[in-house]
Amino acid sequence: xxNELLELKKQALLEIESSNSLPEVEEIRVKYLxxxxxxxxxxxKLRDLSPxxxxxxxxxxxxxxxxxxxxxxxxxxxxxNIELLQLLANEKIDVxxxxxxxxxxxIHPLHQVIEDLEDLFIGMGxxxxxxxxxxxxxYNFEMMNxxxxxxxxxxxxxxxxxxxxxxxxxxxxxxARTMLxxxxxxxxxxxxxxVYRRDDDDPTHSHQFxxxxxxxxxxxxxxxxxxxxxxxxxxHLFGEDRxxxxxxxxxxxxxxxxxxDVSYVKKDGTLGYIEILGAGRVHPNVLAMGGYDPxxxxxxxxxxxxxxxxxxxxxxxxxRHFYTNDLRFLGQFKGVNR
Ligand code: PHE
Numbered sequence: 485x486x487n488e489l490l491e492l493k494k495q496a497l498l499e500i501e502s503s504n505s506l507p508e509v510e511e512i513r514v515k516y517l518x519x520x521x522x523x524x525x526x527x528x529k530l531r532d533l534s535p536x537x538x539x540x541x542x543x544x545x546x547x548x549x550x551x552x553x554x555x556x557x558x559x560x561x562x563x564x565n566i567e568l569l570q571l572l573a574n575e576k577i578d579v580x581x582x583x584x585x586x587x588x589x590x591i592h593p594l595h596q597v598i599e600d601l602e603d604l605f606i607g608m609g610x611x612x613x614x615x616x617x618x619x620x621x622x623y624n625f626e627m628m629n630x631x632x633x634x635x636x637x638x639x640x641x642x643x644x645x646x647x648x649x650x651x652x653x654x655x656x657x658x659x660a661r662t663m664l665x666x667x668x669x670x671x672x673x674x675x676x677x678x679v680y681r682r683d684d685d686d687p688t689h690s691h692q693f694x695x696x697x698x699x700x701x702x703x704x705x706x707x708x709x710x711x712x713x714x715x716x717x718x719x720h721l722f723g724e725d726r727x728x729x730x731x732x733x734x735x736x737x738x739x740x741x742x743x744x745d746v747s748y749v750k751k752d753g754t755l756g757y758i759e760i761l762g763a764g765r766v767h768p769n770v771l772a773m774g775g776y777d778p779x780x781x782x783x784x785x786x787x788x789x790x791x792x793x794x795x796x797x798x799x800x801x802x803x804r805h806f807y808t809n810d811l812r813f814l815g816q817f818k819g820v821n822r
Contacts, residue, residue: 486529486541492522493548500555506567509560516552523549590818593794594694594806597721598676601696601788604720605674608713610698613673615658617680621648627660628737629769636736641682651680654787655697656737659766662699663774670702670781676790687802694790701766701776701783707740710763710784718746718760721793729757738764738785746796758796761788 496516503509516523526545530538591599602612615623621632621644630637640653658675675697683689700709711730718726730742741764745757763786768778776783791803798817800806805813 486544489523489526489544489548492516492526493551496523496552497555500552500559503559504563506560506563509556509563513556517549517556523552588818590814592806592814593798593800593817594790596817597790597794597797598694598696600721601717602674602676604717605698608672608716610672610674610700613658613662613675615652615655615661615675615677617652617678618645619650619652619657621650623657623660624650624652624654627770627773628656629767629773630736634736636734643680643682652677653681654679655695656785656787658697659699659737659770659785660774663701663771663776666701668775668777672700672702674698685804687804690791690803690807692807693803696788696790698763698786698788699766699783700785701771701774701781703781705765705782705784707765707784710765710786713784714744714761714763714786717788718744721797722746722748733762733764735762735764737767737770738762739767740764744786748796760792760796761786763787 496512499512499515500509503512513521515521518524523545526548527542530542533541606612624642625634625637626632642653643651645651655675655677658673658677662671662673662675677695677697678692679695680692683691685691698713700713711728715728718728727747729745729747731745733741733743735741741762743759744761744763745759747755747757750756763784766783766785771778771781771783791806794800794806795803
């Protein structure tokens with residue numbers, strides 16, 4: 485090998501050895517191995533050599549190229565590894581950082597009451613029925629024994645969309661719909677759902693609220709069966725120490741009709757009562773319109789105000805909290821019933 489080639493090779497390897505950055509390595513590659521690099525230019529010297537010397541010299545230049553190329557590769561890999569390790573060191577995961585929070589929703593308090601009572605009544609052999617919120621006057625009133633000119637319609641002033649269609653004022657039309665569907669067969673259902681009445685909203689009134697209707701039709705149904713079902717429900721909701729009080733009332737679709745109060749212990753230790761629902765024995769006219777022979781069948785029905793129950797159960801001071809979707813309110817009912 486010529487001295488010049490030897491020198492170049494030695495020089496290149498030294499430079500590679502002492503380099504310590506990737507751009508430097510690249511610079512060295514260009515300096516020696518690129519087309520115009522000093523090693524590549526050595527090939528030009530072939531012309532000055534005799535034909536016998538040429539193969540040997542050519543081979544020597546190629547060997548030098550290969551050696552330098554290998555050294556560059558090794559150095560480059562080494563530097564890349566160092567760079568990667570540094571990167572990893574800087575990007576260390578800080579396990580002490582607070583994690584992402586996934587907020588878990590909860591069941592709306594009104595739905596907790598509904599689901600709770602569905603479970604209870606399903607356990608007592610009831611089915612859960614449904615009906616439309618946009619209802620025919622026919623089902624909402626007439627089938628419930630409130631003819632077009634019935635004065636009691638005034639108790640449930642409502643939103644009509646046309647002469648015969650309204651937002652249902654109670655869940656009672658589902659009584660009529662279910663009776664027609666069951667065509668004379670015994671039935672027990674509850675029906676939870678939204679109802680609407682014209683009312684000015686304030687802490688105790690809302691133009692939209694929620695009811696659960698109950699209806700049982702069978703042979704040999706007595707008022708005692710109604711009291712039994714209601715007492716079971718009240719005790720399930722509020723505790724075994726509660727009693728119920730029935731007061732005479734009036735609904736066109738039940739006869740006799742009652743308002744049902746639940747007992748509570750007042751601050752002074754005496755017993756107080758709060759009204760929670762309306763109920764009664766199904767009126768013979770309602771049974772007859774529903775396709776049941778009132779001489780053979782009897783029934784009872786009740787209508788519970790779900791907000792009322794939730795307000796009493798959870799001590800809520802304003803009915804409007806149920807409808808405003810404020811998470812500070814709703815978040816307080818996580819897992820109350822489950
Ligand atoms: N539908 C009545 C109301 O909304 C409640 C009720 C239902 C009363 C069933 C008696 C029987 O006021």
